[in-house]
Amino acid sequence: MTKRQEIAQETRQRIYTTACSLIEKNGFANVSVEDITRACGVAKGTFYVYFKRKEEIVFECCKEWFSDVDRKARGHKGTIVEKLAFYFKGFMEGVTCGGVELCRQWVREVIDPADSPGEMCGGKYAYDHERLTAFLRDAVRDGLLKKNTPVEALVHIFMCELYGMMTCWCMSDTKFDPEEWVGRFAKLQLPALLAPYVKTHAEARRG
Amino acid sequence: MTKRQEIAQETRQRIYTTACSLIEKNGFANVSVEDITRACGVAKGTFYVYFKRKEEIVFECCKEWFSDVDRKARGHKGTIVEKLAFYFKGFMEGVTCGGVELCRQWVREVIDPADSPGEMCGGKYAYDHERLTAFLRDAVRDGLLKKNTPVEALVHIFMCELYGMMTCWCMSDTKFDPEEWVGRFAKLQLPALLAPYVKTHAEARRG
DNA sequence: CAAGTCAATGACCTGGAGTCATTTTAAGCG
């Protein structure tokens, strides 16, 4: 990497960091692109060298929420119910850690498939969706779930729950506790949903 | 009502109707206030005679979604699980009937308590919240649920589910079917959630 | 060192939200 590219990377990073913290402090709508660039000492145009639209910065900021949720959950010992509970817990930890203003903007963007197809919503939704699908497929492969498990349908249900949680967290202005929610979901609802597909001990022994 | 007030009401109604249909056709962000006023043959300023902000029209459009969901559900015969399933079904019917673009804007507004406190989010959220709370309290009073039922907590869970459904419906661009979702929720998850609070036949007989 | 590349710039364009002084029109009254 040449010195030039290094400087460019650093500029991009500075814009990204500044944007995240400003948005978290004041909310997406109350932070202008000029606010961001002024705060990190570059011209407005520079923002658009690195990001196509103002919204794109949110995608950047939120990507890391989910960066290794699935990897960790795979490593988690226990039943499929316990693994999934761990997955959800990790997911919501990422979200809450990112802050409510970023979460709000994420939801705003994700509900609208019309906004920049391909890169934004479609892509973002697919991101989680595929990750969770792969996770469940592996659980089937590893014998934690029966062969006839309707993976796609379950993924849809779980995505509904996760995004419902996010939406309500934003609505309640963080007063509601996602961790408690995940706990209850895992204890009451998850077993009911998975019951038909979880192998009994006898079945598991048979393979 | 004088002729003057009649005309004013009619103007307001015309703006409201035109706005709803334009938003549903093109999406909230792609409809300007001028588009709306032009389409119904009044000046831009007239819009602001009747609505404080562009967003306020959405509140108006969406209010009727929930107008008598609870009343109908109260009249529905059956167990508390069946009544609630009916409630949820009616709620989502209202939403889907209103159309995905209105639903999107509703979610956008509702997740943000900072936007016009009192009237908008706080009020809107409270609207559903209180309605469902009253519904569950009545179920307790009528002996469908035990006295120790944690009504507030249940309301929160249900609101999460409803808004999760709405969010996912918007995300999937209406591809996902809320009715099917409600059906499954009522069959698998609702009984698990309510189990500790539903009276047994013996308990019900004792009162 | 000359030519080429590319990050960075900021004046500029655009479009839409919301305002307000003014005009139009219905209502009330002698």
Next chain:
DNA sequence: CGCTTAAAATGACTCCAGGTCATTGACTTG
């Protein structure tokens, strides 16, 4: 029927923020 009053309607205007693009000059390359 005029005249006054008050409400409804107007549209030119301000303001602001997102996004563009021709230009600059620092760095790279041969």
